[in-house]
Amino acid sequence: MSNKLLMNHKKEFLLFGGLFAIILLIMAFMGTAYGLRMLVEAACYAIIAFGLTIQWGYAGLFNAGIMGFMAMGAFVTMLFSFPVNEQFWSSGLAGDLGSVLLKLIIGIVLIVGSIKITRFGVPKKAQQAVTLVLIGVVYLVYMNALAPVADSIEKEVGFIGGFGLPSWLGWVVGGIAAGLIAYFVGHICLGLRSDYLAIATLGISEIIKAFLKNADWLTNGTLTVSPLPWPTPGAADLGFIMARASYLSLTALVIALIFFLLTRAYNAPWGRMLRAIRDNEVSSLAMGKDVNKRRLEVFVFGSFLMGVGGAILATFNGLFDPNGYIPLNHTFLIWVMVILGGAGNNLGTLFGAVFVYIIWTMSEPAALFVFDIIRNIGDSVGWEAPQDLDSRALQARVFVIGLTISLVLRYAPKGVIPEKVARHG
Amino acid sequence: MNELVFFINKVLISGAVIGSIYAMGAIGVTLIFSILRFAHFAHGDLMTTGAFVTLFLTAMFPEAGHAVGLPTAFVMMPFAMVITSFLAIGLDKAFYKPLREANVKPVVMVMASIGVTLMLQGVVRIFFGTSSRNLFVDDRKEIFRLELPWELASRKIIITEPQVLLFVFTIVAVVALHYFLTRSRLGKAMRATSDNADLARISGINTKTVVTVTWVIAGCLATAAGTLLSLDVALKPDLSFQILLPIFAAAIVGGVGHPYGAVIGGFVVGFAETLAVFNWAILLRPLEKAYEWDLPSNLALVPTEYKITVPFFILIAILVLKPTGILKGQVL
Incomplete structure (x- = not known):
């Protein structure tokens, strides 16, 4: 039995084994505390990626405004958990x-x-x-x-400060707030052609950011709010490693719960209906399925997860900074995670999220290193490097993200762990 | 009277400027939308790229403008348009065509265009840095101050040379496009493809040429819009997502697939933005004195920092009230 399991899922075991080895390597070289921080952040991104995988992978909905939903979740959790003013x-x-x-x-x-x-x-x-x-x-x-x-x-x-309530309440309400916004947008756009949803979500995320940035009385604006209290004991009580480890176990618990529920939903009649709608809208309509209602459900639910993920991430960083939300890090990076990992496959999404996040954090020093070499070569041939070479080096990552999206779409549209389509009979 | 001059400067002129920019962007978006059937998210960055190509050419030949008495960047713009058109065709060949031939859903094309947008952004920022640039390399921006013949108007109407060039160029471009689409064989083929691609193909229209021409028009207008906007203010490499929303709103307001609709939509969105952030208290000030009202000092409908909400709510309103847009476009 176990042998069969191994044979059927050889690729998954290999990929996750490799991922585990990379994580161990990073912990060995960069220190355990650093590795743990990266893992917690990757876990938060994984929750957000789950939100996207049900929107895009299960139902084929295009959400270009993940940043806004994350920021909304982060803001609500700040409002709920920050001490009373x-x-x-x-x-x-x-x-x-x-x-x-x-x-x-x-x-x-x-x-x-x-x-x-x-x-x-x-x-x-x-x-x-x-x-x-x-x-x-x-x-x-x-x-x-x-x-x-x-x-x-x-x-x-x-500013008005917070309510001093526990963080987890803020996470849940943050998710609900993100879901409400998604309901408003989805209600208007889901009946129209799919591109309109992309445009509208892009717009709403920019608006949420503009609002959080400028409503100083509510969010303290660009002055940022910190420190946000943790639901688990902080570094002062336990030291960095234990504190982060306990936070990581909390997020792992959340992920396990979401993973379980999503897998159930995917295999349930509801999930089958969604995939039927995604793959052939006309025939699902002919079968009497309420296409727009199902889409609205999945869009709201996915955005709920994005809000929760954003909230958990903000609490972990202990900082609410509306200026820190930029489309690249908070929308398109998640796109890469989902389409690279395998849209519609929960395991693939989890793999993609952790793997891409590790690459992303490692790419910053790597880009600086590469551009430093270029600068040195330039010096030796008499080419004067521009002053802001380092900030340009980081922009090289934008290019790489774009290239990855294009290449994956063309050569591996199903991702590294593709969705398994059940065949009956 | 001075208040009215202020209104003309702040609303009529800047609304017309930003409206022309949106209109030129929206024409490209609406053509791509109706012929290639997807929302081209890379259009904002195509504009930036075009403007940077102009900057590059201007820096190469800073003297060229003196010969004709126009800003060098404007003289270099046609060359930049050619280069950017080739770039747009190249991008289509490399990234969109394979997907189109694999018959993917339109949403996947939208994703691909986001991939392209990020690549363009990355390349532009690697080569030109992240700070804003001035397109006037060797010459100065000329500012015209028009005096009004009335005594009460001591303020002057201010209009800059790039703004005049922008208006002239927009009018010429729209008229030329009109004649191209209604009179030439290729333009008619484009309209046919936009109405029904399959029908166009079986009636012998070469859809490949049509696609190429679409990219050329879109690339040229994007370059012009990017360059003229940068001439008027400054060349910023982070324009893309900020300008994308008003352009899409303009295309949808006008009705997807209608170049004239895109022009109307562009001006609707442009004027709506400037009217919304205009401080009406200034215009009402003479009345305030006459009738001894007590008006607050700021009567703008929308604070300037929330300008981005204006195109969004126009978009939402049009999607709720009339999803086909003003000129009955396609809702696919």
């Missing part, structure tokens, strides 16, 4: 902010209500006009109410 809550500003939020909630209820008035026989054109006007009015009222409150919060107390 007593100064803010004891001043009158909390009440002022509350009344602004109340206005916003009333406004949103009104807008949602106006969308539903078609049920009472109002023509759709009239409903759209009413809704548009309402959105405009609510927006202006809300902006005018918020501006003075936000200003005085920034001047008097910095």
Whole structure:
């Protein structure tokens, strides 16, 4: 039995064995604490990659805004877990902010209500006009109410601080927040052609970043927030190695849970339906499947995982820095992980995430090293290297990521551990 | 009166400038969208690349502009357009054509274009660095200050030479494209392919030529847009994703597959952006004095740092209300 398992999954064993050897090598050369940090970060990326693999691999949905969902998760976990800012809550500003939020909630209820008035026989054109006007009015009222409150919060107390709740609660709510945004985007774009979803997600991620960067009263903006408390004992109590190891075991637990649930879902009727939709939309429609609803489910669920992953990553780094989110590191790197590892195959995604993350971290010193050689060669032939050669060297990695995407799409579109299509009969 | 001049400077002129840029980008995107059937995410970086090719040529021949009395970069732009068109065709041959022939889904093509965008970004930054550049190497930007004949207007209307060149070029390009698409054989073939690629092929249209011409037009207009935008402000290597969203919004607002729609969409998005971030309090100030209102000092609809939300919400609105766009484009 075990022999058969080995024979059937020879490639997987080889790949993961090789990966394990690389990790051991890195730990031996760079120190255990460094290796552990890299593994925890890789684990967080793996959670995000799982989110993408169900969107892209299971359902064929293109999400170009992973960065935004990650940042959203990170922001919510910061808001929940950061210590309470007593100064803010004891001043009158909390009440002022509350009344602004109340206005916003009333406004949103009104807008949602106006969308539903078609049920009472109002023509759709009239409903759209009413809704548009309402959105405009609510927006202006809300902006005018918020501006003075936000200003005085920034001047008097910095930012509103957190709620001082446990981190894991922030992770879950962060995921839910990301899922809600995904619901909003998906609801609009999933019925249209697939490219529109890509454009819309790209836009929403830039907007989330702009919001988190500029809403200083809420997020402390570019001043960043640190340190975020850990759910496990910190380095001060246990030392770096043990603290990181315990955090790693926590993330490993989360991954194991997600992996188990995803594998169940993949093999369940729901997963089969998704793959049927992905592979032949028309015939699934003919079978009476609700294509858009399934897609919306999977898009929201995948974005939930991205939010959770982003949240766990931010907590581990102990830092919330909205400026640190850039599309390359937080969207396209994850794309490479998923398509290289094997979209739609959970094991492949896990492998891709850890492997690509290791390569990515190693590539920074490697790029600097290569460009240093170029500089030396240049010096010897009398070519003067530009001043900012080091920052250019890091840009070489952008090129490599792009080249990898192109080559994988062309030569190995299924990734190193391809999805196994079950054949019956 | 001065307030009105300020409005003209801040809204009409800058809206027209950014609108022309978006329009030229959106024409390329909409043609690729309708003929090759995918959203070309590398268009922003194609613009940057084109502008850097111009910069390279300008640095090589800094004197060329003096001979004709125009900025050197503008004189070098046609050469850069040719080079970038070849580059675009090369990129198509290397990265898109194999996928097209393997008959992949359109989404995979979108991914491939993201791969291309990252490669272009990487190459541009390796060779030109990450800081912004000035396209005026050996000459200076000329600024025209137009005085108004009225006494109350002491401020002047300010327009720069690159802006004038941009307007002229946009008009010429759109008219030329119009005649090309409606009068020439090749242009008609392009429109036929965009309407129905299979039908076009069986009626004897050489779709390969059509694809090549599409890339040439897209590459030329992207180069022009990138160069003229950089002439007006500065050449930034990190333009790509910031400019991609308004361009796509413009193409979709105008109706995918319609070059004229793309032009309209470009100006709609451009003016919407400038109107949204314009501080209306300035325009209302004379009224404020006359009627003794108490207006806040800042009455912009959208704070400048949230400018990117404007094209996004235009996009969302058009997708909800009229997904085909103004000119009834294709929703595939």
